[in-house]
Amino acid sequence: MKKVHIKSFGCQMNVYDGQRMADILGEQGYEETATPEGADLILLNTCHIRDRAVQKVYTELGKLRDIKTAQKAEGQETKIVVAGCVAQAEGGEIQRRQPAVDLVVGPQAYHRLPELLAEAAGKRVVDTDLPIEDKFGFLPAPKPQVIRARGVSAFVTVQEGCDKFCAFCVVPYTRGAEFSRPVAQVVAEVERLAEAGVRDVTLIGQNVNAYHGEGPDGAVWGLARLMHRVAEVPGIARIRYTTSHPRDMDDDLIAAHRDLPQVMPFLHLPVQAGSDRILAAMNRKHTGDEYRRLIERIRTARPDIALSSDFIVGFPGETDADFEDTIRLVDEIGFASSYSFKYSSRPGTPAADLDGQIPRAVMDERLYRLQERIEHHRQAFNAAMVGRAVDVLLERAGRHPGQLAGKSPYLQAVQIDSETNQIGDIVRVVIERTSTNSLFGHKFEAGAGSRKEMAA
Ligand code: SAM
Numbered sequence: 001m002k003k004v005h006i007k008s009f010g011c012q013m014n015v016y017d018g019q020r021m022a023d024i025l026g027e028q029g030y031e032e033t034a035t036p037e038g039a040d041l042i043l044l045n046t047c048h049i050r051d052r053a054v055q056k057v058y059t060e061l062g063k064l065r066d067i068k069t070a071q072k073a074e075g076q077e078t079k080i081v082v083a084g085c086v087a088q089a090e091g092g093e094i095q096r097r098q099p100a101v102d103l104v105v106g107p108q109a110y111h112r113l114p115e116l117l118a119e120a121a122g123k124r125v126v127d128t129d130l131p132i133e134d135k136f137g138f139l140p141a142p143k144p145q146v147i148r149a150r151g152v153s154a155f156v157t158v159q160e161g162c163d164k165f166c167a168f169c170v171v172p173y174t175r176g177a178e179f180s181r182p183v184a185q186v187v188a189e190v191e192r193l194a195e196a197g198v199r200d201v202t203l204i205g206q207n208v209n210a211y212h213g214e215g216p217d218g219a220v221w222g223l224a225r226l227m228h229r230v231a232e233v234p235g236i237a238r239i240r241y242t243t244s245h246p247r248d249m250d251d252d253l254i255a256a257h258r259d260l261p262q263v264m265p266f267l268h269l270p271v272q273a274g275s276d277r278i279l280a281a282m283n284r285k286h287t288g289d290e291y292r293r294l295i296e297r298i299r300t301a302r303p304d305i306a307l308s309s310d311f312i313v314g315f316p317g318e319t320d321a322d323f324e325d326t327i328r329l330v331d332e333i334g335f336a337s338s339y340s341f342k343y344s345s346r347p348g349t350p351a352a353d354l355d356g357q358i359p360r361a362v363m364d365e366r367l368y369r370l371q372e373r374i375e376h377h378r379q380a381f382n383a384a385m386v387g388r389a390v391d392v393l394l395e396r397a398g399r400h401p402g403q404l405a406g407k408s409p410y411l412q413a414v415q416i417d418s419e420t421n422q423i424g425d426i427v428r429v430v431i432e433r434t435s436t437n438s439l440f441g442h443k444f445e446a447g448a449g450s451r452k453e454m455a456a
């Protein structure tokens with residue numbers, strides 16, 4: 001068998017796309033290998049969101065060129081493919097900067113990988129077309145053993161692209177306009193995953209709560225209705241969705257958190273900043289108080305919900321007072337976890353042309369302070385779990401013999417002592433202690449959605 005090494009950078013959408021490309025190449029006789037050395041095909045699935053992510057790709061490509069040259073000296077041909085959002089944004093420029101690259105394929109064109117690879121025999125090829133509709137209908141279904149090897153939690157792309165045009169963000173340009181997969185296609189994929197043992201699905205999209213797919217009845221279904229349907233799939237015990245925009249959190253979606261036990265009480269809802277002035281300059285189309293009121297409504301519907309967010313520090317024009325508004329919002333909401341980034345100017349985005357770009361040293365200082373507050377709240381949230389019973393989906397063997405590792409409803413990593421192998425089951429665990437990144441506990445009964453409960 002030929003060997004392919006796939007390395008994905010960036011968001012969950014890329015993890016999903018990487019798996020789909022592995023499925024396509026699997027049909028072409030490739031098996032996945034964990035290292036680039038010895039591979040016949042090396043595929044970088046890239047991220048364009050911040051400048052650093054892009055620079056990483058070029059550094060990586062330099063190393064891959066050396067591997068390709070060394071393998072050629074030993075008589076092995078190696079093809080290098082660049083896929084994902086850098087491929088979309090930079091196209092043929094990638095091959096000008098790194099001539100060892102054989103093929104550049106954008107995120108909406110990768111279903112054509114087999115023909116493009118054939119075309120790339122002896123010449124360089126670029127395909128960065130953006131017709132999203134094409135792709136999903138052409139993707140082969142993964143085999144049950146492949147799904148099983150990937151584990152009991154899976155991502156399912158239901159939506160791609162974004163029409164929000166936040167002033168800092170490249171996504172509307174790299175992933176194109178919003179597109180939602182039809183309900184029947186999503187349900188068929190979830191059913192296939194569930195039949196192979198998947199228990200936890202995360203419905204993903206760049207702006208997933210803008211989902212508006214065609215239902216089997218011909219009507220347009222929103223994300224809430226889709227989740228009600230996914231909740232009916234036998235075996236699916238947990239449903240999550242990411243990433244959402246505050247403006248698209250409608251009443252039905254909030255109600256789904258109250259009405260559907262499968263929808264996990266954890267929501268990633270990026271706010272980006274706390275200052276209304278900066279939020280307006282970012283074109284986020286909501287204020288800090290609108291976000292606070294939204295959180296109140298979500299917490300009323302689902303009192304045990306935990307929240308996470310993304311933050312950008314150092315957006316052009318951000319003053320100390322604006323930054324303090326972000327800190328105040330973080331302290332008021334008390335996020336269970338969050339991602340935070342220094343603003344990175346992206347060519348072609350409206351914010352790149354704004355006056356008032358913030359010096360690096362100021363950004364460093366703000367990021368440090370913000371991360372200290374985020375970490376404080378994360379640790380407080382984790383510490384509050386001690387003594388509580390939580391349902392843990394067991395995902396894999398733990399760090400030590402006799403341990404199993406899994407996830408709480410809040411996406412915390414949990415290690416439990418267990419002699420029996422129950423991967424894929426959900427057990428109620430009493431949390432005894434925490435470390436920086438994990439919770440530790442012991443199992444005492446079957447949890448909500450456990451196989452035992454479902455069989456009853
Ligand atoms: N659609 C999501 C949203 O509305 O927040 C996430 C999009 S993006 C893949 C993930 C995060 O990267 C964003 O939420 C934002 O915090 C960050 N990000 C995007 N563009 C950025 C930039 N130019 N500089 C720094 N961070 C950025």
Ligand code: SF4
Nearest residue numbers: 162164165166169171
């Ligand atoms: Fe980017 Fe998210 Fe804004 Fe869309 S909603 S432009 S993906 S940050």
